[in-house]
Amino acid sequence: MIDFIVTKYNYLFYIVLFLIGFYAIIVKKNLVKKVIGMNIMQTSIILFYVSIGCKKDGTLPILLDSDLHSHAIDAGKYLNPLPHVLMLTAIVVMVATLGVALAVLILMYKQYGTLEEDELLKRIK
Amino acid sequence: MKFKILSLFFIVITGIILIYGVAGMPDLADPDSPASRHVSPEYIQNTYKDAHTPNMVTTILADYRGYDTLGETTVIFTAGIACILLLKNLKGRKSHD
Amino acid sequence: MIDQAPVLIIVIPLIFALLTPVVGLWRKSLCYFWILTALALSAAFSVTVFVKVLNTGTIHYNLGGWTPPWGIEYVIDHLNALMLVVVSAIALLTAVYSRKSIEKEFPNKKTAFYTVFLLQATGFLGIVITGDMFNLYVFLEISSLAGYALIAIGEDGALFAAFKYIIIGTIGASFYLIGVGYIYIMTGSLNMADIAALLQQVNNTSVIHIAFAFILAGLIIKMALFPMYIWMPDAYTKAPSASSALIAPLMTKISAYILVRVIFTIFKPEFITANLPVTKIMLWLGFAAIIYGAIMSIAQTDFKRMLCFIIVAEIGYIVGGIGLFNPTAIKGAILHILNDAVMTAGLFFIAGIVKYKTGFHNLTDFKDLFKKMPVTMGAFVIIALSVIGVPPTCGFFSKWYLIKGAIIGNAWPFAAALLFSSLVNVVLFFRIFEIGYGFDHGHDSGGHEELGSGSLISEAPATMLLPSMLVSLIIIFTGIYNQTIITNIIEHVTPNL
Numbered sequence: 001m002i003d004f005i006v007t008k009y010n011y012l013f014y015i016v017l018f019l020i021g022f023y024a025i026i027v028k029k030n031l032v033k034k035v036i037g038m039n040i041m042q043t044s045i046i047l048f049y050v051s052i053g054c055k056k057d058g059t060l061p062i063l064l065d066s067d068l069h070s071h072a073i074d075a076g077k078y079l080n081p082l083p084h085v086l087m088l089t090a091i092v093v094m095v096a097t098l099g100v101a102l103a104v105l106i107l108m109y110k111q112y113g114t115l116e117e118d119e120l121l122k123r124i125k
Numbered sequence: 126m127k128f129k130i131l132s133l134f135f136i137v138i139t140g141i142i143l144i145y146g147v148a149g150m151p152d153l154a155d156p157d158s159p160a161s162r163h164v165s166p167e168y169i170q171n172t173y174k175d176a177h178t179p180n181m182v183t184t185i186l187a188d189y190r191g192y193d194t195l196g197e198t199t200v201i202f203t204a205g206i207a208c209i210l211l212l213k214n215l216k217g218r219k220s221h222d
Numbered sequence: 223m224i225d226q227a228p229v230l231i232i233v234i235p236l237i238f239a240l241l242t243p244v245v246g247l248w249r250k251s252l253c254y255f256w257i258l259t260a261l262a263l264s265a266a267f268s269v270t271v272f273v274k275v276l277n278t279g280t281i282h283y284n285l286g287g288w289t290p291p292w293g294i295e296y297v298i299d300h301l302n303a304l305m306l307v308v309v310s311a312i313a314l315l316t317a318v319y320s321r322k323s324i325e326k327e328f329p330n331k332k333t334a335f336y337t338v339f340l341l342q343a344t345g346f347l348g349i350v351i352t353g354d355m356f357n358l359y360v361f362l363e364i365s366s367l368a369g370y371a372l373i374a375i376g377e378d379g380a381l382f383a384a385f386k387y388i389i390i391g392t393i394g395a396s397f398y399l400i401g402v403g404y405i406y407i408m409t410g411s412l413n414m415a416d417i418a419a420l421l422q423q424v425n426n427t428s429v430i431h432i433a434f435a436f437i438l439a440g441l442i443i444k445m446a447l448f449p450m451y452i453w454m455p456d457a458y459t460k461a462p463s464a465s466s467a468l469i470a471p472l473m474t475k476i477s478a479y480i481l482v483r484v485i486f487t488i489f490k491p492e493f494i495t496a497n498l499p500v501t502k503i504m505l506w507l508g509f510a511a512i513i514y515g516a517i518m519s520i521a522q523t524d525f526k527r528m529l530c531f532i533i534v535a536e537i538g539y540i541v542g543g544i545g546l547f548n549p550t551a552i553k554g555a556i557l558h559i560l561n562d563a564v565m566t567a568g569l570f571f572i573a574g575i576v577k578y579k580t581g582f583h584n585l586t587d588f589k590d591l592f593k594k595m596p597v598t599m600g601a602f603v604i605i606a607l608s609v610i611g612v613p614p615t616c617g618f619f620s621k622w623y624l625i626k627g628a629i630i631g632n633a634w635p636f637a638a639a640l641l642f643s644s645l646v647n648v649v650l651f652f653r654i655f656e657i658g659y660g661f662d663h664g665h666d667s668g669g670h671e672e673l674g675s676g677s678l679i680s681e682a683p684a685t686m687l688l689p690s691m692l693v694s695l696i697i698i699f700t701g702i703y704n705q706t707i708i709t710n711i712i713e714h715v716t717p718n719l
Binding site: 142148149162190191196206213 | 236239240243285286288291292293294330331334335337338341344345348356357360361363364367368370371374375400404406407408409410411412420424427428429431432433435
């Protein structure tokens with residue numbers, strides 16, 4: 001058990017964060033809190049991906065000067081760069097979703113004067 | 126209250142499923158995991174040869190997977206236009222109350 | 223030029239979308255023709271690619287010239303190629319159709335609307351064509367973001383519906399992303415074909431099972447299968463007619479397409495049957511969706527909302543058909559993805575016309591419309607007959623294959639559910655025909671005489687009428703030539719089970 005936690009603690013933290021976000025989305029009645037939960041959830045996935053790229057004793061995925069012209073670069077020396085790239089894209093997606101969600105919230109607040117789910121449902125009808 | 130307990134139950138189930146998945150994964154920071162063995166060594170070894178850029182993240186972002194990056198910029202563009210579409214004429218709108 | 227056709231399908235609408243705001247600055251009314259050009263070019267290239275695939279087989283296109291597991295590749299096989307044609311054709315027809323309804327519903331937002339509209343179509347096409355799992359996610363998000371905005375500008379209550387869609391849609395996309403991450407950690411690849419080969423070694427690990435479960439869950443949310451349909455009826459009912467005619471037929475069907483791709487291309491059928499009770503679950507979810515969708519659609523008084531519940535049932539057909547897991551049923555399910563995209567588009571065209579003419583889209587608004595718009599309603603009757611499943615319309619044949627598959631697979635409840643849903647559709651549409659012909663003598667008998675004089679014919683505008691008529695023609699033609707489609711295209715993608 002301890003072994004499991006020690007060797008995989010990053011993945012466990014991501015799950016905890018993911019569940020916090022998920023909880024906020026499902027349970028919270030305030031729409032802004034739902035959006036915050038959504039963001040926490042997406043951030044947790046980013047942490048998960050970045051953890052995949054981690055390597056023991058690896059350095060940043062930027063070639064050292066000594067390796068620039070060498071023909072046999074030891075791949076174990078550098079972190080896995082691919083998950084970082086994927087997450088750059090995912091971060092942008094996250095920001096974009098947040099932007100559209102907030103735009104919708106602004107309009108809703110203008111129109112109905114509240115962002116509490118119960119109140120809103122009453123006012124829509 | 127009932128709803129809260131029900132959703133907590135649902136969330137705990139999701140968590141257990143996710144943790145069950147984690148249990149079978151290669152260890153964190155394992156240099157021999159498939160993720161670091163299959164595709165990524167080629168990126169590391171060829172980055173300077175292919176693109177003359179020491180930063181591998183840059184090479185992948187702009188070269189190997191440059192098309193994803195085009196999609197990424199399109200996502201931002203979509204969000205921007207979507208906000209314009211939604212928020213245009215906002216000042217003209219009367220508040221409800 | 224022809225070698226580059228696969229990428230041009232995506233890049234042309236993308237570049238046109240980037241330039242639409244510029245065109246809109248210069249002259250707003252040009253935007254409409256601008257996006258028509260883009261979608262027409264895209265459709266033309268889709269057809270080119272489709273013909274090429276029919277002649278030479280699967281096309282691989284490496285973006286940027288990087289070899290596949292390292293770069294992104296487009297893989298176009300028979301299924302993709304056909305989907306591309308269907309998606310681009312529906313997008314083009316919807317674009318033609320959108321003109322009048324946009325002018326009526328929000329004339330001052332034309333430029334932004336058309337830009338988002340084009341981006342939405344680009345996202346759909348990008349999802350269909352790609353052979354890379356992460357690239358699929360990016361395009362899924364482009365189409366979802368555009369969809370959120372297109373829905374949010376609708377009538378009263380659309381904002382809340384769109385917000386629900388944003389939250390639930392993001393959960394779905396996140397689940398998909400987690401699944402891709404789990405696959406990546408076990409195989410180290412993102413390319414679909416590469417993953418399919420590598421998965422053979424790690425098929426029996428718990429991580430892959432969870433990965434499959436999460437991708438499936440994400441897609442179920444995105445395609446509005448029964449327990450996860452809650453975001454859909456509100457969103458599509460409240461959306462403006464032009465947006466719902468684009469999103470409603472395509473978003474759910476494209477998610478169903480991704481499901482087919484995931485099950486048959488990435489995880490091989492052996493994995494699905496060997497490790498998890500997935501097919502059983504899908505069969506019963508499909509069953510539940512059909513029954514629930516049929517019952518709920520009877521209860522609706524709003525035409526568009528009724529259509530949404532019909533979609534719930536139709537998604538049940540597709541998922542249940544895949545869940546039956548025998549070649550006949552899978553053929554039926556794939557054919558139904560295509561047919562249903564066309565039929566749903568047609569139905570939402572009609573809903574938009576009714577809204578344009580009467581201002582609402584309730585069932586009672588159909589009153590006397592059959593006299594006022596005989597041509598439009600003629601098209602509506604053909605589409606409705608296809609949804610019910612009357613030969614020679616295309617709806618009959620996919621249903622036929624599904625029922626045959628259900629009988630082969632001894633899934634009698636599913637066959638019964640299919641028949642039940644057809645019966646319900648008969649009730650639904652004949653109720654509308656009755657209202658439309660004015661047989662409903664219930665509340666006014668005086669107006670009936672006056673309308674009978676025949677002087678009140680006022681058809682829908684040509685830009686709205688033409689796409690509806692084309693759709694009904696397509697329905698009849700695909701119905702007549704269904705055997706050709708099955709033997710030349712769908713047989714190539716049906717796995718040998």
